[in-house]
Amino acid sequence: MPSMHQHPPDQTPLTFHCQKVLALLLQKEKPLSAYEILDALREHGFRSPPTVYRALDYLVKNGYIHRIESLNSFIACHQRADHGDVSQFAICKSCGKVDEIRDEGVINSIKKIKHKFLKQIDYKTIEITGVCRACTSKPGRAKD
Numbered sequence: 001m002p003s004m005h006q007h008p009p010d011q012t013p014l015t016f017h018c019q020k021v022l023a024l025l026l027q028k029e030k031p032l033s034a035y036e037i038l039d040a041l042r043e044h045g046f047r048s049p050p051t052v053y054r055a056l057d058y059l060v061k062n063g064y065i066h067r068i069e070s071l072n073s074f075i076a077c078h079q080r081a082d083h084g085d086v087s088q089f090a091i092c093k094s095c096g097k098v099d100e101i102r103d104e105g106v107i108n109s110i111k112k113i114k115h116k117f118l119k120q121i122d123y124k125t126i127e128i129t130g131v132c133r134a135c136t137s138k139p140g141r142a143k144d
Contacts (some may be wrong), residue, residue, distance in 0.1 A: 014064075016053040020044050022064050022076065030096045031073035068098060070127050075100070086110050088122040092132035099132075 039050045059065040065074050086107050090099045
């Protein structure tokens with residue numbers, strides 16, 4: 001299990017709800033939807049979607065977790081948080097596992113696009129889908 005993400009020293013400590021959501025996402029290898037998070041945390045006093053969404057919004061905004069747009073789900077951040085960078089994910093469409101990646105070439109390409117064309121980039125998340133190596137090595141699965 002990955003270690004608990006440490007917040008920067010100048011940031012206020014996480015609320016109870018944020019701590020529970022983050023701890024749950026750190027335990028999972030696959031992203032969870034807001035409703036899956038709500039169901040998993042009902043025993044900890046989570047009763048309604050707004051409670052989960054407030055915690056998710058805060059955690060995303062502060063770099064603790066990422067929203068996987070194509071899956072409408074959330075995953076804990078396992079990379080060094082640097083909000084100036086591009087979030088990059090490899091998503092297996094067979095098993096559902098999501099791997100947070102960091103490719104400097106991709107980051108540099110995005111910076112070049114910004115320099116040449118865009119004054120501001122609003123959305124810096126790249127999601128690549130396919131079938132992971134573990135799934136392609138399973139018996140009966142066609143190899144690429």
